[in-house]
């Protein structure tokens with residue numbers, strides 16, 4: 001009897017083992033393929049192309065824009081970074097010319113940085129000042145980060161979609177006013193209409209209200225210096241990977257999670273909650289630590305977190321220059 005069962009079952013077990021072995025092998029090959037492409041085309045190992053260099057310049061000037069719009073801007077912030085940024089701008093101009101919308105914006109932001117400090121009678125570092133003076137030769141006007149008030153910020157929440165969507169920005173300044181959990185839940189209720197692959201709705205959210213929990217998470221996150229401490233509610237968004245299958249869906253959780261997160265940002269905006277999405281792009285150690293601190297399930301991956309608050313009466317918004325559609329679109 002037992003022999004018969006073993007005879008019947010064994011081939012099935014072996015077959016399943018074989019199938020698993022083959023599918024894991026194929027999955028490894030797919031990740032290997034992704035890795036090779038990432039090594040080749042990302043800006044990890046060299047700035048050997050126009051796109052990589054401008055990407056670096058955007059990353060650098062964005063830090064300056066953020067600094068200029070902080071609730072309390074620290075005078076002289078980012079000196080070394082701005083020196084690097086200017087050098088990268090010169091390198092870009094030498095290699096590829098100066099007709100790049102993001103390059104021009106980078107120069108504008110650097111000039112705004114100088115103007116901001118000169119208005120405060122703050123003397124900038126000499127090396128930095130000399131480099132900025134060289135940039136002035138290009139005859140570009142300084143940018144101006146956006147000054148906003150609370151009423152104007154939410155004035156288009158019931159308007160047409162182009163106006164509504166254009167009125168949302170990342171806000172990095174919050175008052176002490178408390179957001180009710182009900183208002184966050186109302187936003188989640190709207191956001192759940194997001195599309196997802198086969199309607200699997202892999203997103204999961206965790207709402208943090210406790211200040212010390214929020215601070216602990218945000219300290220690890222790291223991209224919220226100067227404003228994170230003002231967060232009133234923190235929403236951590238994850239995606240459950242249990243519903244996805246095969247190598248083809250290895251990134252599906254991130255796609256669905258990202259689409260949901262954008263919908264949630266709009267929903268929060270609609271409910272007059274100011275928000276700044278924060279990355280969860282973590283290396284291994286940080287991922288492990290973040291999982292522990294946030295208490296998310298092992299079967300979930302981080303998508304992003306959103307720092308939420310009620311804006312003060314007046315605040316600044318980073319300009320965040322956009323490319324023209326002609327740059328990002330190709331009609332085939």
Ligand SMILES: Cc1cc2nc3c(=O)[nH]c(=O)nc-3n(C[C@H](O)[C@H](O)[C@H](O)COP(=O)(O)O)c2cc1C
Pocket residue numbers: 062066168169170171172222223224276277278279280304318320
């Ligand atoms: C996935 C993702 C991660 C982000 N991470 C951070 C972050 O860590 N800190 C921060 O201040 N802003 C962060 N941002 C906000 C961007 O800087 C911002 O969306 C961008 O500059 C465009 O500006 P806008 O949101 O005002 O339109 C992030 C945005 C996205 C989409």
